[in-house]
Amino acid sequence: MTSQFGSARQVEIYSRGGPGAVPVSARRLERLAGRAMTPAARAYVFGAAGGEATLRANRGVFDHWRIVPRMLRDVSQRDLRVELFGATLPAPVLLAPVGVQELVHAEGDLPASRAAAARGAPFVLSTVSSRSIEEIAAVGGPRWFQLYWGKNPELTVSLLQRAAAAGYSALVVTLDTPMLGWRERDLDRGDLPFLRGAGLANFFSDPVFCSALGCPPEENRPAAVALWSRVFSNPALSWKDLAWLRAQTKLPIVLKGIQHPDDARQALACGADGIIVSNHGGRQVDGAIASLDALPGIAAAVENRVPVLFDSGVRRGADAFKALALGARAVLLGRLYLYGLALDGEAGVGAVLDNFIADFDLTLALSGYRAPGELTCIALAQR
Amino acid sequence: MTSQFGSARQVEIYSRGGPGAVPVSARRLERLAGRAMTPAARAYVFGAAGGEATLRANRGVFDHWRIVPRMLRDVSQRDLRVELFGATLPAPVLLAPVGVQELVHAEGDLPASRAAAARGAPFVLSTVSSRSIEEIAAVGGPRWFQLYWGKNPELTVSLLQRAAAAGYSALVVTLDTPMLGWRERDLDRGDLPFLRGAGLANFFSDPVFCSALGCPPEENRPAAVALWSRVFSNPALSWKDLAWLRAQTKLPIVLKGIQHPDDARQALACGADGIIVSNHGGRQVDGAIASLDALPGIAAAVENRVPVLFDSGVRRGADAFKALALGARAVLLGRLYLYGLALDGEAGVGAVLDNFIADFDLTLALSGYRAPGELTCIALAQR
Amino acid sequence: MTSQFGSARQVEIYSRGGPGAVPVSARRLERLAGRAMTPAARAYVFGAAGGEATLRANRGVFDHWRIVPRMLRDVSQRDLRVELFGATLPAPVLLAPVGVQELVHAEGDLPASRAAAARGAPFVLSTVSSRSIEEIAAVGGPRWFQLYWGKNPELTVSLLQRAAAAGYSALVVTLDTPMLGWRERDLDRGDLPFLRGAGLANFFSDPVFCSALGCPPEENRPAAVALWSRVFSNPALSWKDLAWLRAQTKLPIVLKGIQHPDDARQALACGADGIIVSNHGGRQVDGAIASLDALPGIAAAVENRVPVLFDSGVRRGADAFKALALGARAVLLGRLYLYGLALDGEAGVGAVLDNFIADFDLTLALSGYRAPGELTCIALAQR
């Protein structure tokens, strides 16, 4: 990746002479992707908790901040790279953990992880992925592992060891899901993909899980699903338990789901290596604070001691610009890349990533900046 | 009811494998219920005063507050119970007084009162109910009586004595209806259910009313209705009259319709045992302050000396969470349970209650709280 | 009119047993009236200046204020009467000057003036009315005359003398129309009713006008219209000219169109007897301040030295309540009564008035007030 993403990608698109399989417009992308999905996939991917007020707020809040472009600053050379835990990302973009990708594509997490790998962007594999830790490792790109920290410590240790052995370079611990949110679209369909065994690849391939089950999962799928549902998450966890987790892995631990500055301070006190400000795309607590509204206070609390990442609602370059200006080191894309996946598999995810980065690169340059690290709240005005 | 409402109810719903008779989504619930009702029921239940600005404001105001979820707080054990007037409610939820339920269901108030009884939630019987005080008492659940305090003192005393004798444990006095509001939907249909004799069960079964009428109501329905319309409410009442009411009953007196902190102070000075912040679901004064906007000031004025309950606009768990965080002890559901009643009778009301409580339970847990009493405004951010 | 408007009118409507010719709901009223009008009438009545932003703002601004109802205040006896220039109005409601009513009804201003007369509400006759000063005087109700103060002083004097001779009791001088606003609906139809001779009854019947024309208007309508268009208004007028007007009439002079507190002060300094806060229903300056936003500052500037009336956007009882609470003595209804006129002539205007006053009466009572004079901004909360 060079520093001319934006212009180069524009030329590439214009030279097509017609529309591509994956719309550039995020609105059209979302609409076409929705049509391309099965009802089950649509409900799972598009749905959020309750009345979906937080889903809407996550998007609406970006309009409360405006970029103030600066002129004549020589933006001919940009460098989008950012450092995270000793590695260099080509751009401040990661692929957020998204479970059950088999709902959207027959090959599950493979297409997206390949598209990410081809661009050097970290792929964060979900605990409830459709392909196992090892299968995604074989793709070969930069990869992080997301943990739903469940009730069985041995199983947790096993997952962590597998991730470390398979070359995952960071651990994302999702804190906001001690239980599954009240997702009305799924509930009204009477269908939770996991209960059909979807998204359980990491469990069915795990020796501790299989040993607890007492038989290969394929032989007793209902029992395997039932076991999963008993152990997958753990509402009893508290901050003091982090010490135990810290002891189980040498990977940097990134806490995902932080929405209050005091929790960010607590995370630092407990030795977290990074924080992801996120409300799980509005999928857990309906009525929760919009993710971008939570960011500035948390960034202030963290005082740059560890990287703060941003998740929930990012759809365009300007969103990333604003999140970075308000204190994030990088952003995670979730639903957005699923849309590309639904429309054109690996190429679709790739197109979404290329477009997103090109849009961000242009937004940066046209606003008078050359690198993500230059962005501060001075680049914004409030409305 | 255990402390795992949310998760248990989710499992129950997902295990259906398809949609239920009563949608989980409050929006779909409302839409389907509207279709299931007769035009007269729809106008009465959905309608509000004037241009229905307050009806809309009651809902919109919830978006002005956002929950700030807290992480890693061990929410495995929740206890939703709250104390009210010496009794323990399984969850901070009551069924608001709603008149003329025969519009929606042939059995009137029986299905809803049965569903409430099965869950231990107090059913607040309306003065203008379709079934009498005694019929609902026979259902056997916890029950409160709502009083439209009318012009005939003997009739009022009779209703109070019947309620006390029938085991009602609290008296809700609705203050906001000295006259009926300007309800355009009903007016444009030229149809007020009461004038057809609907919702007058407590009057037609009352010895004082029948004696004033001079004949059994069935023999002269027009005269009975006319008598009702003369006595049903009393715009001449003032605060000093509360002393008289206080002397007529030993039940705790809960004043419903309080919207100004000074009225809350007056209520305390007059010996009220509780307050319900309510604008009657927007059915009385169009343009009135949204109920949630009125709550914090009233809670501050009351200083926890008596319980403050909240009514008007509650449709989801997050709404209850916010009302409790702003000072309410419990919330009352009105239209919401009517929707369940319209779609599936007792089972429908039950489903609505179960879903509401499960949603509230999950919202509580996922936000880092274990009990209603832990909620304060610190759990919220303003937008 | 008694003090039980609200309840009595409700009983009257409910006893119909079906919908009336004139909907109670202001929204339905507007919709049906629009359908009942010719395109020319619809464009003229519904249209406003430019993009109609002020028309919308006039309505939207009412939502920025909320009524805070008070309980238990003995509202059994209300008195809606207000004093204006030595006369007593049955309720704080006047019929605003509206020109060219022949667009909406064959009898022009007669039906509305009759409906107003039957209720004792002042009818403000427009200079550009469809019936003459004398014809409306013959109806016999309380009446004010609205003046478009034009370029021919003799003609102005003639109109004032005719109004005084015909028993009009106040003079409303519209200041906001030194020229006609940029009304896109009319412009895009290429049709201004006046240029077809509509709404010129007061001119064609005036001896000064006819003498200036040199022949009876019927004999040379184009010349008559051309003469009218030269004299109808006068952009050269300034505050000092008010002394001349003051000298021409003994009637109280009410200045309509005041939108700035300094203009209100100037009006008092020039001896105005009253002020109407109005932006002409958004028909003159698109982008002008919403009328209700202008009211509090003007009321503060006037300090009760003369009555302040309110016009522009009033459609329901709650609107009047809010305007009175913010300093108005009474409100003027414009488009609203035209809707009734379009649907049912005199009876239609009557129904609109009866409904409006009943709605206001109920809003007053249910909020804890017994008379317009009790309303102050303490009755409201801002949102």
Added chain:
Amino acid sequence: MTSQFGSARQVEIYSRGGPGAVPVSARRLERLAGRAMTPAARAYVFGAAGGEATLRANRGVFDHWRIVPRMLRDVSQRDLRVELFGATLPAPVLLAPVGVQELVHAEGDLPASRAAAARGAPFVLSTVSSRSIEEIAAVGGPRWFQLYWGKNPELTVSLLQRAAAAGYSALVVTLDTPMLGWRERDLDRGDLPFLRGAGLANFFSDPVFCSALGCPPEENRPAAVALWSRVFSNPALSWKDLAWLRAQTKLPIVLKGIQHPDDARQALACGADGIIVSNHGGRQVDGAIASLDALPGIAAAVENRVPVLFDSGVRRGADAFKALALGARAVLLGRLYLYGLALDGEAGVGAVLDNFIADFDLTLALSGYRAPGELTCIALAQR
């Protein structure tokens, strides 16, 4: 042009007796123009960067300011003229630089420049116009030249010399386009007009360009387009380069695209003769501050030392009124005149200009002002 634009134009329109080819209503104008355009033209003219949030914000922000009309100020004589760089404009309106007008009309920039010339309004010719500097000069009206300051200094000098030689009286340097924005409509069509050779008249007719190309552009259009795309803009430019530009021309230099007060101060320090507050109609940075939000701070920074012009979102007279009241000397119309061009060529642009100026004139007069220079923020209220 006399001082009675508004009234005279009204009479002209009403006397048509029916709708004209170009709607007066800006909303209808936009709708009909969209239908009259080819898809390529529609995408180019209507489109903006990214999600078009700034395009919407540019319009929405006008609602945050309200005009407070003043009464009785003798507005019979208005003078709309403003001075700019020693010339007198008949009204504070210019035609903004808009490229590739051949998309909308076969004669490219000729119709609009003729309409502007007929009214004495400056036409700002775009660098990427469809007709050359000299062809537009031949039209004979007041004209400015807009420069996309590219990578080839000789070419820039050539363009400047041609403009000066052809009698252009000011140079507008667009700063906000060091690269082309991320325009999703064009991208999703895979079509950028320039890449088809459209809008390159000034390049193809330039001796320096042709010499660099080595052959007449018609002989190798692909090579010509490729050369253009390499030189058309220059992201490496910085403030210090302005000294070079200053030395190349005696024309007043007006910097377009300023959105931050510090950039305005820098512009003054670098000797700029004028500033255009603009975000390029939302076409460059999606999420950028609304142009009107940027204006007051920039006007304050400039302290009247040079003229500040306003661009982006102006559609009606009230918009111009507000921009002038917030510190602009004049406004530029962009998309608006293209709509007229699409519907009726030169006559269409003329109608749009006449309507706009008439609307502005009336807004001025009806608000109590007689000249653009009288407007200050005192004429407005904030909402």
